[in-house]
Amino acid sequence: MQYVDCLNVFVRSVDLGSITSGGRDLRLTPAVASKRIKELEAHLGVRLLNRTTRSLTPTEIGKVYYDHARSVLESIRESEAAVAGFSSAPRGTISVVAPLGVGRRLIAPLVPEFVAQYPEVNIRLRLSDRKVDMLADNLDLAIFLGELRDSNLKFRKIASCERVLCASPKYLASHGHPKTPGDLLRNDHNCLLLRYPRSPEYFWTLQGRDGPERLEVAGRYDADDGDVLTRWAEEGWGIANKPRFDVAEALANGSLVEVLPDTPPVSATLGCLYPHRRLQDPKIRLFLDFAVMRLKETLFAGRR
Incomplete structure (x- = not known):
């Protein structure tokens, strides 16, 4: 059993309300995602999820296990980030969310350019004009356009947009x-x-x-x-x-x-939101610095 993979599928399935959605978020087929859940339950000897044709909810044991599983996965992520600083090249996946217009016109063109420089990094770009929960959705960076309200996330301003x-x-x-x-x-x-x-x-x-x-x-x-x-x-x-x-x-x-x-x-504020600990990961810090630099070049190109 690939224990960490099983933990990831379990946590994302609870987050998104279905095994199919949790697997899709991790780029797994529904059959593989379901198999991971079954392997995890067999390993633990308990049922973690209540499944019906319309809903999926964690059992009482599953709720307790979910909290610990999230903590374990976050610890693994922090450990990998610490070790990544000693690697010769950044690697791994960065999850980024942006508003539709900003994402299509400003962020999407940057992704191939960044990956060309760092070919061992994968970028998962999600576009949505709706409000997202970065921690619940396990996102690394959120491009923000609007009026910043109170947030427990770190914020880096890029520009004021007319x-x-x-x-x-x-x-x-x-x-x-x-x-x-x-x-x-x-x-x-x-x-x-x-x-x-x-x-x-x-x-x-x-x-x-x-x-x-x-x-x-x-x-x-x-x-x-x-x-x-x-x-x-x-x-x-x-x-x-x-x-x-x-x-x-x-x-x-x-x-x-x-x-x-x-x-x-x-004017609207364009910037980037991120959980403070995520910036300890070199690849995320690299992408943030790269995006800020290129966005400023793009937005201010006609003002020189």
Whole structure:
């Protein structure tokens, strides 16, 4: 029995609520993942999981074992990180999560470049505009764009990113150009909103003439994918609030037009979140330094 592999499958299956999902997260087939769980239960002589066709939950013994298993896996990870400092080349897997637009346009191009320099490192890149739990999802780094709230994670700022309100010429011809932030609250304007369960973005904050102005905007369309909002804006369905880098091409080719340029949205902070202990791993520290350097080059390239 590959004991550490079995521990990994067990912990991820509990985290994700199914053996299939736990195995998929570790790049194992459902059959192999199920076999690992059975081997672990046979080795321990107890049932760790209650399985039904619709759910998977740990038994009382399984709950106790889960806590210890997570601790063991974290200790192994820290031990490997300590030893990695003496290796001639970094190796292993780095799990990174990023918002969809940031991930597609800024982070994804960096991954092949980094792996070309360090071929024994694997990068697992997850893209999501939803809030993630780094510790529960066993992530090493999270690229963050927005307003940083209280967090028990370490944070490294990369840049302040300008945001813009934008809409298509078709939409503006039909609904008119807003003249003031308050115009966005009129019923004849449709604001495209990034929303998902427990989303904090139910309002827009603009740089008003007398300071930040918070607007509880509304609209008939919302989505949990920022690229969908951009597409809707280009098709003439409303006004979107987007990072400038995310819609730079659309602004340049005229498919989107900047709205209220004198009172734009407040800038968003782009940075990286990580559990403090993860940065003790040389490969994670290398990727973070590399990503910060390359992102600054990309974002500030046109400002020199």
